[in-house]
Amino acid sequence: MTDIFDNTILCNKCNTKMQKAQLVKNNFVFRVMICPKCNEKIIHPLDKEEYNKFVNLKNKEFHVKMRLVGNSYAVSIPKEIVSFMKEQEKIMDDMVRLCFEDMGRLSLNFKNEDKLNKKLKE
Ligand SMILES: [Zn+2]
Numbered sequence: 407m408t409d410i411f412d413n414t415i416l417c418n419k420c421n422t423k424m425q426k427a428q429l430v431k432n433n434f435v436f437r438v439m440i441c442p443k444c445n446e447k448i449i450h451p452l453d454k455e456e457y458n459k460f461v462n463l464k465n466k467e468f469h470v471k472m473r474l475v476g477n478s479y480a481v482s483i484p485k486e487i488v489s490f491m492k493e494q495e496k497i498m499d500d501m502v503r504l505c506f507e508d509m510g511r512l513s514l515n516f517k518n519e520d521k522l523n524k525k526l527k528e
Contacts, residue, residue: 411450417441424448434460456494463490483514491516 415424424439429449434457437450463486472479503515 417446419446420444
């Protein structure tokens with residue numbers, strides 16, 4: 407599949423050849439084209455779309471039931487969240503870190519920091 411950012415893109419403000427770069431916002435990595443002369447940016451349309459999906463999911467509240475399984479309680483994570491994270495390759499392991507963050511609040515951490523850092527360095 408060819409990527410539109412593999413084409414030569416000229417800045418619509420100053421006509422300079424734009425360069426590929428990455429932009430991180432809310433832990434989300436965007437592919438961007440940046441004009442080295444005037445700093446004009448174009449965000450990759452696919453990444454923009456994915457980000458919108460992410461924002462929609464982020465603000466969505468799910469009501470899930472707790473079930474007693476042996477001596478533990480199990481909560482099901484909605485499939486649309488897991489599928490989205492898998493698509494984004496944010497899940498690299500099936501082990502997650504669970505933390506009793508605050509009264510009435512549990513957090514689940516799907517990111518394997520070591521693997522993620524390694525990936526960013528590559
Ligand atoms: Zn420019």
